[in-house]
Amino acid sequence: MMQTWAILLDSYRELNHRRLFWIALALSFLVVVAFAIVGINDRGITILHWTLESRAFNTSLVSETAFYKIMFVGLGIKFWLAWIATILALITTAGMIPDLVSSGSIDLMVSKPISRARLLLTKFAGGLLFTALQVTVFTAASFVVIGVRGGSWEPGLFLAIPLVVLFYSYLFSFCALVGLITRSTVASLLLTLLFWMVTALLWGGMVGVNMGRIANRLEIQAIERIMEERTTERGERADLSKLQADLEWQEKARWWWERVGTGFEWTVTFLPKTTATIEVLEKQLIARADLPEAADAGPPQPMFGGQRVRPRVLGQALQEDMKRFTPVWVIGTSVGFQALLLGLGVLIFSRRDY
Amino acid sequence: MTGSALELHRVSKVFRGRVHALRDVELTVPRGAVFGLLGPNGAGKSTLVKILTTVVRPTRAEGTMLGEPLGRRSVLARVGYLPEHHRFPQYLTGRQLVEFFGAMARTPRALRRRRASELLELVGMRDWADKRVTTYSKGMQQRTGIAMALVNDPELVILDEPTDGVDPVGRREIRDVLVRMRSEGRTVFLNSHLLSEVEMVCDSVAIMVQGRVVSQGTIDALTAHSRRFEVTFLGLDDSTLRVGDRELAVEQDGDLRRVRLPAATVEEVQPVIDHLRARRALVAGVRDMRESLEETFIRAVRDPATGRALPPGAIQGRAAGTSAPPPLGNTIAPQGTSPSARPSEGGSST
Numbered sequence: 207m208m209q210t211w212a213i214l215l216d217s218y219r220e221l222n223h224r225r226l227f228w229i230a231l232a233l234s235f236l237v238v239v240a241f242a243i244v245g246i247n248d249r250g251i252t253i254l255h256w257t258l259e260s261r262a263f264n265t266s267l268v269s270e271t272a273f274y275k276i277m278f279v280g281l282g283i284k285f286w287l288a289w290i291a292t293i294l295a296l297i298t299t300a301g302m303i304p305d306l307v308s309s310g311s312i313d314l315m316v317s318k319p320i321s322r323a324r325l326l327l328t329k330f331a332g333g334l335l336f337t338a339l340q341v342t343v344f345t346a347a348s349f350v351v352i353g354v355r356g357g358s359w360e361p362g363l364f365l366a367i368p369l370v371v372l373f374y375s376y377l378f379s380f381c382a383l384v385g386l387i388t389r390s391t392v393a394s395l396l397l398t399l400l401f402w403m404v405t406a407l408l409w410g411g412m413v414g415v416n417m418g419r420i421a422n423r424l425e426i427q428a429i430e431r432i433m434e435e436r437t438t439e440r441g442e443r444a445d446l447s448k449l450q451a452d453l454e455w456q457e458k459a460r461w462w463w464e465r466v467g468t469g470f471e472w473t474v475t476f477l478p479k480t481t482a483t484i485e486v487l488e489k490q491l492i493a494r495a496d497l498p499e500a501a502d503a504g505p506p507q508p509m510f511g512g513q514r515v516r517p518r519v520l521g522q523a524l525q526e527d528m529k530r531f532t533p534v535w536v537i538g539t540s541v542g543f544q545a546l547l548l549g550l551g552v553l554i555f556s557r558r559d560y
Numbered sequence: 561m562t563g564s565a566l567e568l569h570r571v572s573k574v575f576r577g578r579v580h581a582l583r584d585v586e587l588t589v590p591r592g593a594v595f596g597l598l599g600p601n602g603a604g605k606s607t608l609v610k611i612l613t614t615v616v617r618p619t620r621a622e623g624t625m626l627g628e629p630l631g632r633r634s635v636l637a638r639v640g641y642l643p644e645h646h647r648f649p650q651y652l653t654g655r656q657l658v659e660f661f662g663a664m665a666r667t668p669r670a671l672r673r674r675r676a677s678e679l680l681e682l683v684g685m686r687d688w689a690d691k692r693v694t695t696y697s698k699g700m701q702q703r704t705g706i707a708m709a710l711v712n713d714p715e716l717v718i719l720d721e722p723t724d725g726v727d728p729v730g731r732r733e734i735r736d737v738l739v740r741m742r743s744e745g746r747t748v749f750l751n752s753h754l755l756s757e758v759e760m761v762c763d764s765v766a767i768m769v770q771g772r773v774v775s776q777g778t779i780d781a782l783t784a785h786s787r788r789f790e791v792t793f794l795g796l797d798d799s800t801l802r803v804g805d806r807e808l809a810v811e812q813d814g815d816l817r818r819v820r821l822p823a824a825t826v827e828e829v830q831p832v833i834d835h836l837r838a839r840r841a842l843v844a845g846v847r848d849m850r851e852s853l854e855e856t857f858i859r860a861v862r863d864p865a866t867g868r869a870l871p872p873g874a875i876q877g878r879a880a881g882t883s884a885p886p887p888l889g890n891t892i893a894p895q896g897t898s899p900s901a902r903p904s905e906g907g908s909s910t
Contacts (some may be wrong), residue, residue, distance in 0.1 A: 212663035223651030310647030315642070317613035318664040319636040554695070559575070559616040 207416075210328050211321050217332025220305075227336065234340055236379065236539065237286050238347035242355060246273040248369040274356035278348050278363065279488055287370050288484045291340055295374060297383060300395035301332040303385035312560040323552045337374040341367045362494030369487040376478035376540050377402055379547040386551050389551050402480060409481045412470040413528070419463040420523050421458055421515060428514035429453045478540040479531075486533045565591045565716050565747035566612070568623040568630070573607055573616065573771075574643045581607040582597050582618070589764075592717075592736055594748040596758035598853075598868070599768035605751050607643060608768070609720050612749075620786050624717055637666050641707040644721040644751070650694040654685055654704045657693055658711050660856035672711055679707035682740075684733060696727030706737060706820035717741055720751040735761050744865040759853040769870055774860050779853055786851035789821045789829045795841040803835045816844055 221227045244253040246268065250260035268276065305311060306329055315325060345366045353359040380401050385394035429449055436444040566589035572584040580605045589595045599778060610616035614631060614812045621630050628635040632718075649655055655676050662672030680689045683703035693701065702722060711716055721737075723731045740759045741748050752758050758765060759779060766776035775782060794816060801808045801819055808819040829846060836843055851859075863870050 208666055208669075212660055216652075219651050219656070220649065249899055308647065310643065310645050311649070313610065313613070313641075313643035314646060314648075314661065315664070317636060317641045318614050319633050319640075319666060320664065321633065422861050430764050454730070557617070560610070 209318070209324070212331050213325070213448065214335065215259055217302070217329065217335055220302065221336050221467075223296055226294060226296060226298045229541040230291060230336075230340060231343060233294070234286070234291060234344045235347065237282065237350060238344060239515055241277055241282070241348065242351045244277070245355060245406065246270055264330075271352070271356035271358040274352040275358075275360070278352060279491055281350055282344065283366060283370070283487060283491075284484060287341060287344060287366070288373065288480075291344070292374060293357070294379065295337045296377060296395060299336050299378060300381055300398065302329060302333045302386065302390035303382045304389045304391045304394060307386060307389055307555075309560070316560065322556045326382075326386075326552055326555045327548065329518055329553075333378055333382065334371055334375055338367065338371050341370045341515070348379045359417065365490055365494060366487060369483060369490070372537065372541075373480055373487075375452075376405075376544055378485070379544040379551075380478075383547045383551045383554075386554055403479050405479070405543075406481050408470065408474050408477060412467075412474045413465045413524075415463065415470050416527060417520070417524050419467045420527055421520055422460050422463045426453065426456045426460065426517040426525060429456065433501075433515065466551060475539050476543060478543045479536050480540075482531060482536040483540060486536050490533070562579045563591055564624075565589045565593075565643060566595075566623070566625055566749070567607075568621070569609060571608065571621040571630075572619045573611065575603070576620045581771055582611070583766075585727065585771070585773050587766055587773055589747060591747050592742065592745050593763040594742050594750060594761050596762035596765040597751045597768065598753075598755065598758060598765055598857055602770075603768040604771040605768055606720060609641075609643075609718055609751055610751070613639065614717060615643075622714060623645075628830065633658075637712060640665075640709035640712060640717040641724055642702075642709040642717075642719045644724065646692045646701075646705060648701060648705070650692065653690050653692055654680060654696070654700075655689040657704060658708045662711035665714075667712045671713075673809075674792065675711050675713065676707070679705070679710050682729075683707045683737065699727055699730045702726050702734070702883045703730065706734065710741075714745045714746065716750075718749040721753065722750070723752065723757060733755065754858055755852075755854045765853070767857055767863050770895070775856075782856050783850045783853065786849075786856070788849050789826075789851050790818060790845075790847045791821070791829065791832055791836070792816045792818045792844040792847075793827065793836050793841045794844060796836070801832070803832050808832070820849075847893060861895065 243254050244295050246263070246265055247257065247267045250264050252259045265273075297558075303326075306315065306326075345363055349360065349363050352363070375432060377398055381394045381398040384397045385391065388394060429452055433449050433453070436446060436449075443449050565586060568585055568587040571581070571582055571585040573586075574580050585604075585608060587608075597605050597608070603690075604706075604711065612617045612622060612625060612630070614633060614636065618631070623630045624779055625632075626635050626638055650662060658676040658679060659672050662676065663669070667675070677689070683706050685700060685703050685707065688696065688700060691702065702725060704723060722738075723734050726734060733758060738748055738750070748757065750762060762779065764776065764778045765782065766773050767850070768774070787819050792813065796810070797811055797815065799809060806821075808821065811818045811820075813827075819832065821832065826848075832842055833846070845891065858869075863868055
């Protein structure tokens, strides 16, 4: 344990030495302060002592408590922690592993009685310290703001700490592996940002393709239903040629939707799910911290849809379909990928000569 | 303590399947000695040190370090190491650095704190202990590095170019620290280019050339073959002296004349002195001479076939046009006497 604590303390000192660490922490604090000075009353939005009067947006629409909780999830988690703070964290910590394995530094570390696997994994954990500290400060301050200003003390908010750190760990494991292989901070940072973008796009792509697949399925069902109704009504006189042509086209399209959808799902299953993890957090906060449904986006807006399927029906079907991706699946498969990357990193680190 | 701190057998390292950095290195370092590893650039010294400290994995290695099989990580808790071209974390102070690496070597907290203070004082860094390493000069970093290497109270201290970048006063102080380490019973493994320093502090040395140990032993043993006596006198004009069955060339050295007796013993010198006195010459001096470590080193790294220095760097496969270095062990063939030979320790002069 002595060595583990020493590495973690050293990681803290390393982060502490970087100005960006304190800048990011100060920015986090400022975001919470901004939270605190904005409020809502029966006349509209308040900023300190001023009120921006609004008939559309006041406590008749959303309570003061709900207002702060929505701000916490919508702005604090989804915007600040999941985007801006994560990018700042990556910039700050991207150099940790390349610095560890740089010439002249690595000799000092690996010549000590500690296994290389433990050394790398502890250093990795040290890198997560940054995000852990950021999220802890942000969540604790938000907890106080929601308690004092919103009048609701919600310990469930602290669930944000492990889940945001977990979300960050997916990216940092990739960053660490690239840093270990290339020994370059810039390469590891840029490739991680690219990787993050790709995983987010793939997740979005999978959701989009799922939507198309469901729309296609519902469209086929609708056409078949209409054809059946018309046949029942008009018998042999019914003109089904256009419907038949549509059905044939949709059947052909189904073949493609199924294959593309399966391809996306397999790919996404293998990769970490950054977007989905934040969605898991959001859903958990809605459930545990008594967040109003308004914080939830509601059924996804369908991008696809035929003439015969109503968007609302399609949205609900998609929402129902997305329940397949349970929190356990989202987190389990993401952690699996992370474990794979770290395992590969440990293997490379253990076998490499420095 | 008795026995060897290091026993290495058949240590080899081949990088990427073709660069032979080390070839069947055989080495013994006695406990409690200051041992110097010498060699030109690219001879494989640092690779050997990195194998000892598990930074590099050997292709093949047998042997023990502090009585435990080579490569066993637990033994590193009893080893101190200062690498060449080290890069200390710039965000740490000297004290934090020493304490951090003490913790990494599993030194209990109270002990490492106490030792950090003592050692920083020992290396003359007490006043700078709480300043960031980034403010240190190269010499100050080396001193701090030595404190770092000693924080876990090691039995074996491996120092790779410890005086690199250190001023002459600092070098002297580091030499004193090395001597002190020896008096404390530690084994010091010193990797250095500075032959004069090695000569001053090391009990025994090994010379590596192109990945092989070509010579090892005490400095006296390595230079013994070059021992000779030099007799200077006044009063004879002969160009040669015939003493018994030996014919010695007489050299002019200002007013003095000089004869040399290669690989002679004290007993062999006596007839020469008797001969000179019998012929009424005045014996001005008798000096016991031997080659310097530098000369021994230069000869070891020279290609015996061409007389030129062997190319630096590891051998890639069988390098064309290069001869194999001289064979293993203390077996450097004696050469002719050198005018720059030094008097040996305890050499007599009358």
